[in-house]
């Protein structure tokens with residue numbers, strides 16, 4: 001499903017994330033690691049947000065060679081989402097759904113599933129951190145991605161929203177969508193039956 005070769009990303013701070021080779025098969029993969037080990041750096045590279053050295057291939061599509069096609073296949077929800085606060089979630093949905101070619105029925109279904117209907121029309125400046133997180137997670141499910149990357153999806157949201165999210169992920173898994181998830185707080189690890197667990201230690205990957 002996902003192949004990463006000769007990957008390297010360095011910051012001016014001195015931190016370097018290096019992955020010689022990683023091949024993940026279809027499924028749901030957990031990326032573990034302490035704070036600052038490089039999880040978000042890896043996710044941002046795969047999401048096409050960060051420049052890097054090396055090669056990332058998803059379902060045979062190379063991020064370097066076919067960046068537009070690649071980006072349509074990957075959705076990403078940041079650990080700490082930030083959006084222009086004069087916009088509403090409905091504005092963001094409109095924008096992202098055009099790019100990701102999401103249908104109006106999918107939008108209606110996701111708004112219901114994430115429980116955002118009562119505030120989606122309001123500006124983001126009025127959202128609590130949990131409301132913002134749910135908004136960001138919803139956006140990551142729009143369209144028909146092959147891979148959804150969720151960075152710390154369970155932080156900030158309440159227990160009911162966590163259970164909802166588990167159900168949504170399970171539903172998408174059953175439809176063949178792949179996931180990369182990082183989490184310091186998994187509500188119920190057994191529910192996921194991770195296909196693999198990868199551990200990052202100070203910018204180096206340890207396959208377990």
Ligand SMILES: Nc1ncnc2c1ncn2[C@@H]1O[C@H](COP(=O)(O)OP(=O)(O)OP(=O)(O)O)[C@@H](O)[C@H]1O
Pocket residue numbers: 011012013015033034035036037038039040041042079
């Ligand atoms: N834009 C940046 N510029 C410079 N250094 C950065 C930048 N982003 C991250 N870093 C550094 O890179 C290292 C890895 O950060 P990263 O956010 O990938 O870790 P993480 O595993 O996601 O951590 P956490 O669990 O705390 O979210 C850290 O030392 C961090 O300070």
